[in-house]
Amino acid sequence: MAMYSKDVLRFSLDALRGYPTRSLLMLIAMSIGVAAVIILTALGEGARRYVGNEFSSLGTNLIIVFPGRSETAGLNPSTMMGETPRDLTIEDAIALTRTPYIKRIAPINVGQANVSWHGSSREVVIIGSNVDLLEIRHWKLSSGSFLPETDIGRASSLAVIGKKIKQELFGSASAIGEWIRIGDRRFRVIGILGSEGRSIGVDVQETIIIPIATAQQFFNTSSLFRLLVEATHRDAILPAKEFVIQTLQNRHQGEKDVTVVTQDAVLATFDKILKTLTYAVGGIAAISLAVAGILIMNVMLVAVSQRTAEIGLLKAVGASSNQVLLLILAEAMLLSIIGAVSGLLLGNLVTLLIRNAFPDFPAYAPLWASIAAVSVSLLTGMIFSLLPARRAAQLDPVLALSGH
């Protein structure tokens, strides 16, 4: 004696339509749960991709060198004595150019200074670097020229200014060839940077770039802030990194006192962090699915007690306990399925709206999140309707029919 599944479905669907308010409530709870998982994981995933995009705009095949050691390489006399790391100097940078693995090197010093021209002035981030910076960072000039290709250690009073600085200081007047004052020194403007976007916190359009040697005099330092190294191609990244470490160790009397990170490694770290974050928010959102499950259980319990007479009747006309169980379970599962599908639609609609509102932010829910959300919702629907369904199946038909 087995019912056709089509008949089971039809009966359950009729039962759901018979109580529209409670069915709708459960649907909403379920779809909010599923939508929450999708939206939150889409945000997490979006953040991951966003960071990825930001990094690739930083430059390709990039190796970053900075002074000081961020991880201990075992115990050695210098760590015991708490020695301060040696400076990373311009000479170090020059030494690194002697290998085929490295295509470009841009030493960097960063500082802030007051900039003025004809009475208008403002605080600006000053970057000291060389000609290679433009190519390494994929920046574009809107007019004029970048720092000239000269001896890296030679100071000159040239400046390339960001587009916004140009606007603020010069307005519509021409800036190329003009002399501006940075701190107490005068610089001649030779180019204007047109690139958009930020690279790690600094808006390109709001910076001024001057030759590295000038910047070191200006900030009164001999130590570089960073060395940006571009490997010749992707496969050269690792040998280039090795070369950098070796060369600097030799130059620093055998001390490994610099930190060398490849862009890939940094990116991988961020990737890992943001992936974990995505799993975490997805998990938190999944809790709302459990809440929806509990709601389903409660409403189904009420439904069973509302429909005791019906269940008694089903038994009187020959339904076995298992058939009653099946009918009630089918009802809950049907609700879960419809809820999950509308949750999927709702979630995707919201992420679509987010993408429209923030075109830079790729808020796409990962596939695993959609699959997990739907299967968790079906599973909770199943688990939490077992209790009401069992209660219905075990109803005493005599009592049920007499309205107890």
Add this chain to the structure above:
Amino acid sequence: MIRLEQIHRDFQVGDQVVHALNNINLNIKSAEYISIMGPSGSGKSTLLNLIGLLDQPSSGHYLIDNQNVTTLTAVQQAQLRNRKIGFVFQAFHLIPRLTAAENIELPLILAGREAKQRKQSVFHALQALGLEDRAHHKPDQLSGGQRQRVAIARATIMQPEIILADEPTGNLDHRSGNDVLQILESLNKEGMTLIIVTHDAEVGKRAQRHILMQDGQLASDNLSSRARAE
């Protein structure tokens, strides 16, 4: 075809045990028409539920067609209810969201019959009970008499051997009550065993065999004068 041997049914009410049925011995032949009467609490409904396999005896044997049904599994009992027994209730017990035709179809669905076959059976049942034009009405669009006719159609759709009616006219006016009784009686004439539980002496009188219950026991069990004459 129905045999009850030393049937007891005890209920625990608080810390008291109530003997709803006390040593019932009863033989019912195929195609008999029996009324069970008695005051409230005399055990007549309990007896009917027991015969209908909705309830289990505390002790004793119950045989249908010489098969001991008290030892059957719950699933087997449900199958027996589905195939051999039809219930008609005072409160009709139609499912409100389903149409007349869908209510009648229910036992067929539970039995796993094909849709095409079901449709045919339901159509014939509707026709036999004069409900063709009410097939797609919901119960709340039907009169009491019509509702009970739908319930009878549902009870008989599986061609059961036994019809158990618990106060079938209790919620009906005199005329539709009479209609319903006539339908049940014509089914009895076609060979279905009919057992009616009722308060109403007038209804009870119409049966061939009158059983009177008192305090969970059979107080009397008489054939009607007409049946005796036959």
